[in-house]
Amino acid sequence: MRDTIETAFFPVVAIICASGIYGIYNTPISTPDQYRYRFLTEYGIPSPNRTAITFKVRACNDAHVTLRPSDREPLEIVLGGWANSRSCLRTEIQGPCLSEYVGDILDCDDFRTFNVYWGNGRIKVRKSTSFCDAREVILDLRVNNSLPDVEIGISTGYGASGEWIFGADRKLASRNKSIFTPGKYKYQYLGTEGIFDTNVTSICFQVKACREAHVVLEYSDKEPLEIILGGWRNSQSCIRRKANGTCWTEYTGRILDCEDFRKFVISWKFKEIRVGQIVKDESGPTLENILSLELNETINVADIGISTGLGTPGVWIFEVDSQQPNSQHGYTPNYGAILGVTFGILGVVVTVTLGIILWRKFHKVQVKKVDTQIAEETENEVNAYETLQTLGTPEHMYTAPLPQDNSTLDYDYVKII
Template sequence: MANVLDVSTEDNLQYQFFPVSSGSVQFKVRTPNDAHVALTMGPQESDPMYEVFIGGWGNTKSVIRRNRTKPDKVEIETPGIVNGGEFRGFWVRWDGGIISAGREGEAIPFISWSDPEPFPVAFVGVSTGWGATGTWKIEDGAEFDTPDNLQYKFGPVAAGSLEFDFRGPHNCHVCLTSAPAEVDPIYEIILGGWENSQSVIRYCRQKPEKVTVPTPGLMNANDFRKYIVEWRCGRISVRDGKTGQVVMDWVDPSPFPITHFGVRTGWGARGNWRIVHFNKDGIQQPLPPSAPSAAALYAPPPGYPGGAPPAAGGAVWVDACSGQVPPGAVVGGQDCSGEPLYVARAQHEGAMLPGKLAASHQCAYVPWGGVENGKQQYQVLVGGSNNWVPTSGSNIPPGAFPGGESEDGEPLYVGRVRHEGSITTGKVQQTHGVCYIPFAGQELGFPEYEILMA
């Protein structure tokens, strides 16, 4: 039985977002019209973005929209598809660029569209509007099976951990990769292998194993067992989800960015899985408030009296570390792999430098001294307008958002640049006339860039 997350949405078209770690979400909704589902890279309403409107236009039709622009990608007549007096069940899936939605119990979608330029989905949002409020029951950890064929089923990761329940006689296999495929580099975790006698951590499908521990009777064909896999700064840990006891632990001296997980069974075993889609108790747990650290860390330029942190329509800087992404973090761009990059900043050599946060790397990066500097401790921009304006050189438009200062006390602004398939955020230094970005180990300067506005 799947866990259920209860959500209420007001008549305001404001999405409530939750992370996902598989390619689908199942839910029941009670609303007279306009059940809206958003699929995004970050926990806020920002492009790229898919939207599925179920029962829109007075509960007469449904559409799929990309990046909040018209014309809609597909539109169908669905009179009476939702109901304000009873729950109706639906599912939404995204797989290989195909976005589809269907009714509970029906395998064939009632609406679908294939995106020729898909992006990785890490969050789902739900909302209602246009005269409608809604009550939702979003299923968490819906069960699925893996056959006895050693073929991984892949999904995107949304944080530095994966929680799951597994029921099977032996050979519970989990992999962590930088792509939705069985390619190197790859970490593999085998729980209850060798006829349920031992467990291992393997790197790039090579022997000897990095870790081998005896685990007789670890798995059970009749009962679900819960486990948590975590990755932080190259440390791969496997814990018993019930007791918290560490089953295996290994540190990779040269870690790679993890963007996807895979699960499989084999060697005579079939498995039944529940992958936890949402954070603890179905609620994104906010990080502790960053006590007036912003005032201590940031010397505000003129116009920001009292040492208050910079604000852009409610924007604040929130302390985080080791790949943590606070709820509401601003997505400033995306990496070459399609992973979202969040607007971040960190202290370095006496400066407070805007840069980027790549959650799968478990750190933020800031440009300084000609190199890309990784930072385990950083601040993430939360809230604000997320409005970017193209400019060049030393032309800082009025109202640009100050995001830090140089070691000499010069205000630094938040900029971004399109480079080698990425949109990478960094620092704008007016006296230098460029936007510097951290990229592939280097600090790169660009005279043409976009700047974040307050």
């Protein structure tokens, strides 16, 4: 029975240990308002043999990360320093900034996601853009040598404490829609296709065309804005107020391909429109801004149209973030997360149930053993009492005669009551 319990107990311990390992990568690590590095190995998070790490941090300002190689002085990354107005990358602790980014990137109330890559003689820090699984490079620095066996330290300070979560990225589910546009300059609208919602402020898509991929942002009360990708024989892109109007901002370079899909992001928030292209390098998908335009008006997009022209057809694939609300479909549930939580709860219930069953079985066996032992002892006492009653009179008490030759007494012939 003991072997059975130990055999059943082992998987229970394994489940608990596995849950603990999972928790390490999902439970926030708190750092106080004290500029002192704490290394991830102290929390059971390995870092050697890695060249990248992704994490989330919630802090008002001054989230610091250090990379400590085995063969050189540690490097330092400052996120949201100087009252959350500037970030920088240093090749030594508190050294001069060799790569800088201006802008606020931290938040006191919300987690912000970052990725740090070190490999091939280069260090890159990227922040998540929250759509299209893309990240924007904010810090980039070339170093002379590779960084072997890097240990990672984290710290907050200068008036801010922080919470950190380390682990793999969870890719957001998306609804994909493929649309073909003929080589005619005529817009097809995403609202008609059921893949646009007026509550969103960005859209991600892929397009395969040789040239002239057009996108129009329709207003409800103003003239539309038109974005041209790969116009003028795939040599120039621009944003303009109306068809055949004057370009307000331009980008020179080939960005479309007749054979391959190219991925783009268009975002409109507050009074700014941005167009970015997602490219992949050794550190992963990176968002590169190619067009940006600030307006004196609030941008309220009512619908989006797409078109190709000048005899060039195109194929478009649109991705809509599942966490963004959609007026027709509601929220698309994250089935992976739901299944994960469900199986986790079922695992706990099964483990507890098996534990209770095994304990009750073991308890019954022990009680049965005790009852059997008590019964045997009671029976022995009764037998002994009956024997005493039977043999208790003097005439039944006898001893064997002692040997006359003083030889050894043979106890087989002696009965003592």
